[in-house]
Amino acid sequence: MFFKIIASLCLLQSLQTFAKGQITGHGGKRHVVMFPAGLKPVTRAEILISSLQDTTVRMKSKFPGVDSVLQVQSDVGAVVSLSSEIVLDGNKREDKGIFIESDHPISVYGHSGDECCEGEGFLAIPVDFWGTEYDIATHINSTVAVVAVEDNTEVIAKGFWAGVLFESNYYANGDNITFILSAGQTAQLQTPLGYLLGTRLHSNKPIGVISGQYYASPSRSKYNQMIEFIPPASSIGKNFIVPPFFNTTYLTLHYYNMGEDNLVTTRGKNVNRSSRLQKRGGYMISAGASNPYYGFAEKPVILTATPYTISPFLLFVPSLDQYSNNYKFHTPTKQNLTHYIVLLVKSKDESGITIDGQKIYSKVESLDALLINDAIYLVISAEVSTGQHYVTHPDPNVTFGLILYGFDDTQSYAYPVGLRLPPFSAPVAA
Numbered sequence: 001m002f003f004k005i006i007a008s009l010c011l012l013q014s015l016q017t018f019a020k021g022q023i024t025g026h027g028g029k030r031h032v033v034m035f036p037a038g039l040k041p042v043t044r045a046e047i048l049i050s051s052l053q054d055t056t057v058r059m060k061s062k063f064p065g066v067d068s069v070l071q072v073q074s075d076v077g078a079v080v081s082l083s084s085e086i087v088l089d090g091n092k093r094e095d096k097g098i099f100i101e102s103d104h105p106i107s108v109y110g111h112s113g114d115e116c117c118e119g120e121g122f123l124a125i126p127v128d129f130w131g132t133e134y135d136i137a138t139h140i141n142s143t144v145a146v147v148a149v150e151d152n153t154e155v156i157a158k159g160f161w162a163g164v165l166f167e168s169n170y171y172a173n174g175d176n177i178t179f180i181l182s183a184g185q186t187a188q189l190q191t192p193l194g195y196l197l198g199t200r201l202h203s204n205k206p207i208g209v210i211s212g213q214y215y216a217s218p219s220r221s222k223y224n225q226m227i228e229f230i231p232p233a234s235s236i237g238k239n240f241i242v243p244p245f246f247n248t249t250y251l252t253l254h255y256y257n258m259g260e261d262n263l264v265t266t267r268g269k270n271v272n273r274s275s276r277l278q279k280r281g282g283y284m285i286s287a288g289a290s291n292p293y294y295g296f297a298e299k300p301v302i303l304t305a306t307p308y309t310i311s312p313f314l315l316f317v318p319s320l321d322q323y324s325n326n327y328k329f330h331t332p333t334k335q336n337l338t339h340y341i342v343l344l345v346k347s348k349d350e351s352g353i354t355i356d357g358q359k360i361y362s363k364v365e366s367l368d369a370l371l372i373n374d375a376i377y378l379v380i381s382a383e384v385s386t387g388q389h390y391v392t393h394p395d396p397n398v399t400f401g402l403i404l405y406g407f408d409d410t411q412s413y414a415y416p417v418g419l420r421l422p423p424f425s426a427p428v429a430a
C-alpha cells in the first residue's frame, strides 16, 4: 500500500449536472449488445449480468442458439457464454445483435477473447441512453460496430480520414456510407488502411455503438483488441480523472474532439499540457501510469486511456458528471485474470463507501489524491475476486466513479463499471 498526494490545482470547469437519483445510465430493462471482431479468432464471448433485484432475463437474437430465459439472482448475477460464431465477421451487416430484456433494471457487460493473447470487455449502455449522433473513439486499425433496436434505422457514417470498404464498395474520405438496419441487425466497419478517426455517425433512430481498434500494439510485444461501448455525442463530458494502473509503466491519453474549437488540458505529476483542437479527431499524450491525471476541456470531448503494459486495453474514461451512486457488476470469468477496481471519490465521501458490505478502506492497495479546484478527490485501487461485487454509498446524492480492469499474463480488459447518462428522451445540454 502506498500513499501520494498530487497537488494539481485546477480550475473546475462548470459541470453539466443531471438530476441525481433518477438516472443511472448503467441500469436498464433493455439492452442490445454485439461483439466486434479482433484480428485473431475469438474463442470465448460472454455476457455478464447483475441486478439489484431478482429478475427474469430474456435473451433473443435472430442469430441461432442465443434465445434463452434466465432467472438472475441479485446476490450472484449471471454469466452467459455464447458461441464464438456470434462475433461480427467482416465489413457488412449481419443479424448478430443480442436483445437482453429484463423485468427489473440490470447492468450488462460483454467480454470476449481467446485463451491466449487477445481479450477486451465493455459496459453495455442500455437502449434508453442511446442516441442518434456519435463521435467515435478510434485510431489506426479502426473498428466501429453499430446495432439498431428498431426496423428501418438509417445510419450515415461520414467524416472518416481515410478509405474503407463496406459490403464490397470502397468509400473515400469525404464520402458518406449510408445503410439501413433492421431491429437487432449489426454493421461493422474495420480498416487497416487508415483511420476511421473523425467519423461521425448519424441515424434516424437510436443506435448502439462500439468503437476502438481491432488490433493494437502500444505495448512491447502483445497485441490486443481495444474497444468500448460509447455514449452518444449529447452525453459526453468535459472533466475527467485518469487513474494510475497496476502493471503499467506509462499510458497514452487520447482526446477525441467533436469538431468544434476546443482547448484540452492534462495536469498531474510532471504533466501540465494544453492543446487547442480545431477539427474532429484525436490528440494524444503519453504520461507515466503510476499517478492520476486531471483532464479537462472547454467543450465536451471523449477521453480514452490505453496503458503500455502486458497487453493494451481501451478505457473510456468517465467524466465527473457521469459518476453514479451504486454499482453492481460481475467481472469477466476467464481463468487467471486478476481484476482491479478504481474508485474516484471526493475525500469527504470516501468513508461511506462500501464494497460487498465492507468499508472500502479495508481493501485499499493504492491511494492517490488529486486536488480539483477546492475538492480533494481520492483515487483508490483494490483487487477484486472473479464474480459479482457491489460498491455503493448510502447517501443517494453522493456520486463516485468506478472503473474495472484486469490482466493475466498475456491479455487485459477495462471499462467504466457504470455511466450516469441522461436518457435519450430528455433535453440534453450540449
Ligand SMILES: *[C@@H]1O[C@H](CO)[C@@H](O)[C@H](O)[C@H]1NC(C)=O
Pocket (backbone or CB within 6 Å): 007, 008, 009, 267, 272
Ligand atoms: C499549468 O500551466 C498553466 C499555463 O501554462 C499555468 O497557468 C498553471 O498555473 C499551471 N498549473 C500547474 C499546476 O502547474
Ligand SMILES: *[C@@H]1O[C@H](CO)[C@@H](O)[C@H](O)[C@H]1NC(C)=O
Pocket (backbone or CB within 6 Å): 156, 158, 174, 175, 176, 202
Ligand atoms: C453526407 O451527408 C450529409 C448529411 O449528413 C450531407 O449534408 C452531405 O451532403 C453528404 N455528402 C455527400 C458527399 O453525399
Ligand SMILES: *[C@@H]1O[C@H](CO)[C@@H](O)[C@H](O)[C@H]1NC(C)=O
Pocket (backbone or CB within 6 Å): 039, 140, 141, 192, 215, 216, 217, 218
Ligand atoms: C495494425 O494491425 C497490423 C496487423 O493487421 C499490425 O501489424 C500493426 O502493428 C497494427 N498497428 C498498430 C499501430 O497497432
Ligand SMILES: *[C@@H]1O[C@H](CO)[C@@H](O)[C@H](O)[C@H]1NC(C)=O
Pocket (backbone or CB within 6 Å): 246, 247, 408, 409
Ligand atoms: C501486477 O501488479 C500487481 C500489484 O502491483 C502485482 O501483485 C502483480 O504481480 C503484477 N502482475 C504482473 C503480471 O506483473
Ligand SMILES: *[C@@H]1O[C@H](CO)[C@@H](O)[C@H](O)[C@H]1NC(C)=O
Pocket (backbone or CB within 6 Å): 115, 335, 336
Ligand atoms: C492459468 O495459469 C496456469 C498456471 O500458470 C496455467 O497452467 C494455465 O494454463 C492458465 N490458464 C489459462 C486459461 O490461461
Ligand SMILES: *[C@@H]1O[C@H](CO)[C@@H](O)[C@H](O)[C@H]1NC(C)=O
Pocket (backbone or CB within 6 Å): 395, 396, 397
Ligand atoms: C438529496 O438532495 C435532494 C435535493 O438537493 C434533497 O432534497 C435530499 O434531502 C437529499 N438526500 C439526502 C439523503 O441527503
